[in-house]
Amino acid sequence: MELYPGFSLYRALYEFSNYAVQGSLNRNAGMKWEDFSSNGMDEVFAIIILEWFLALIAAYCMDRVSLSVKDPFSYFKNPFKKSPSPQRTSLEQQGSEVSVEIERLDVAQESEKVEHMMLEPSTRYAIVCDKLKMVYPSRDGNPPKVAVRGLSLAVPLGECFGMLGPNGAGKTSFINTMIGLVKPTSGSAFVQSLDICKDMDRVYTSMGVCPQHDLLWETLTGREHLLFYGRLKSLKGSDLNQAVEESLKSVNLFDDGVADKPAGKYSGGMKRRLSVAISLIGSPKVVYMDEPSTGLDPASRMNLWTVIKCAKKHTAIILTTHSMEEAEFLCDRLGIFVDGRLQCIGNSKELKERYGGSYVLTMTTSSEHEKDVERFVENVSPNAKKIYHIAGTQKFEIPKEEIRILEVFQAVEKAKSSFRVFAWGLADTTLEDVFIKVARTTQAFNVFS
Ligand SMILES: Nc1ncnc2c1ncn2[C@@H]1O[C@H](COP(=O)(O)OP(=O)(O)OP(=O)(O)O)[C@@H](O)[C@H]1O
Structure with missing residues (x-):
């Protein structure tokens, strides 16, 4: 009877209370350690300790079985296999609504191209992302946020890839992952064949970034900014001075002493142009531009486009923008990114034909x-x-x-x-029509799925 967990506890409590009553009636101390062997309490305690271990193991097994939702017996088939963490499971469930989506042919072809490239790496492609996923962890009671859902993309040198997408689609999160600000949750990405998770220090020497919000030192001049970033890209001496001068001229920050004014005194448009110049100094092989022309007047914007178009000849550029005009002017290929996924990919003519x-x-x-x-x-x-x-x-x-x-x-x-x-x-059909159609269809699908 005592092998039943509840009964051994009951027996122990019964013996204690019995001795306590007898003790109070006879005015003695109740149960003592030496009484344990005479009334069988040593056996009861041995059973309770043994049962505690057995119950612990049983609870652990049941916990693992309950996590293997698809196959409750999978744990018994391989008890040493690591089970997914509860957070991972909830993320997978969150992503499952999207997994029923029919992957479009163009996006599937891009994934296939990347898969092929992972088996036979090619130096032609400066940026390769393989099923890149990025999840912001849960914070302040909010659930985890999947910002990039398994993106596969290959961008060759000399191509400007335009990433279009509604607000909150995950474009900036993707760029932040690629530039090492946040770690990918899963998948992999390579820049010039260097793994962004292992060789980011080497990636930085051949990478330029124009962030969505200007990151400038208020007290440094435009020239000083470019000298600083030029040195980071290993430029020295006369090469550095020449590169800085050309860069300042290209973005119209050279004349009238503008180059030697503190950046804090620049207008919004001038700061933006300086950010683009910084991203391009030292002829990096890979450049990320997050909405580079935001806040520029039409003349400055056209000037900036010429600079970017010239730079892309020897660089792979990933550019995000909300301007369809900019996308058509600058980008060789475009991808419409909605809810962390590429919904379509191709040049603007192909997309218009396909979705128009x-x-x-x-x-x-x-x-x-x-x-x-x-x-x-x-x-x-x-x-x-x-x-x-x-x-x-x-x-x-x-x-x-x-x-x-x-x-x-x-x-x-x-x-x-x-x-x-x-x-x-x-x-x-315009590119804007295509954008609205793709974004609306996908968002509507996600709402109803
Ligand atoms: N630090 C963060 N923590 C949690 N969630 C975040 C964080 N940063 C962004 N997000 C969420 O991730 C999603 C993608 O945001 P992201 O800024 O990458 O979009 P975007 O496409 O660049 O938008 P926009 O065009 O407005 O710049 C959004 O839902 C956003 O709320």
Whole structure:
């Protein structure tokens, strides 16, 4: 009976209380150590200690079994295999909503390319990320945040890769991982064949960074900043002075003594230009630019674009931007990044062809002719879809295969005789349309999944 855990405890308590009652009646001390062998309490205690060890082992096994949710018996098959930590499990569950997504062909091809590269490394590619994942740990009661979900990407020298994506998509987190500010949670990344987890010190010598927010010393001048970063990139003597001068000229910070003013007195645009110059000094092989032209006037922006375009000839650049114009002007390939994942990848023409497939017809009339416009569009293209409507102005998405542009022009001219058209236009798909479509579809999918 005493082998049952509860019973041995009960027996011990019973004996103690019995001796205590007898002790108080007979005015003696109750149970003593020497009484243990006479009343069997030594056996009871031996059983309790043994059971404590057995219960501990049983509780540990049950805990491990409960963690192996998919196969509760897997623990018994291999009891020494490390089980995932509770945090890891919750992250995997968090990521599972996305794992049902159908990976798009272009993104899958990029992953395949990277997998191939991991087996046969190539020096042509300056940046290679293989299933890179970055999770911010839970803090202040908030759950962990998966910012980058297994990104696979290869960027060759001479390419500017544009990373587009809505706010909070994880672009900056990706860059921060690549520049060593935060450690990847899993996956790997290589810069010039150097592992960012092991050889970051060597990676820094061939890397330039233009962060999202300018990181400048208020009291140092623009020239001093460039001298400092130039020295970090191993430039010396006349080479360093020449590189600094060229860099200052390229971003229009050379004339009128601007180069020798403290950075604290620079305008926002000047600081931004200095940050870009810093990222490019010493001709690094890899450059990360996080929204480089934010806050620049149109002339400075165009000037900056020329500098970046010139620099990319011998560099691999990863650039994040919210400007579609900038992306089209600078980037050889683009990736739309939503919720920590690349949703599509290709050059701007390919993306427009892939995700466009329709013209946008805009027509403005007085409010009473709105129905006439609807009928007109239905005649032109039965599958047209109204996408926008406000005070007499309506926009319709028309499948490209359903219309010929000449016929639309003829039809509009004819319609003008039936009702007054204030303005109208027919536009091809823009990169902005593609961006909105991809971002909306993915976000809607994530909400409903
Ligand atoms: N230090 C942090 N701790 C926890 N979560 C963070 C941290 N930094 C960013 N995040 C979260 O990670 C996600 C990705 O943020 P990130 O700044 O990388 O996005 P982004 O694409 O660069 O956005 P934006 O275009 O606005 O710059 C966001 O949901 C953000 O709230």
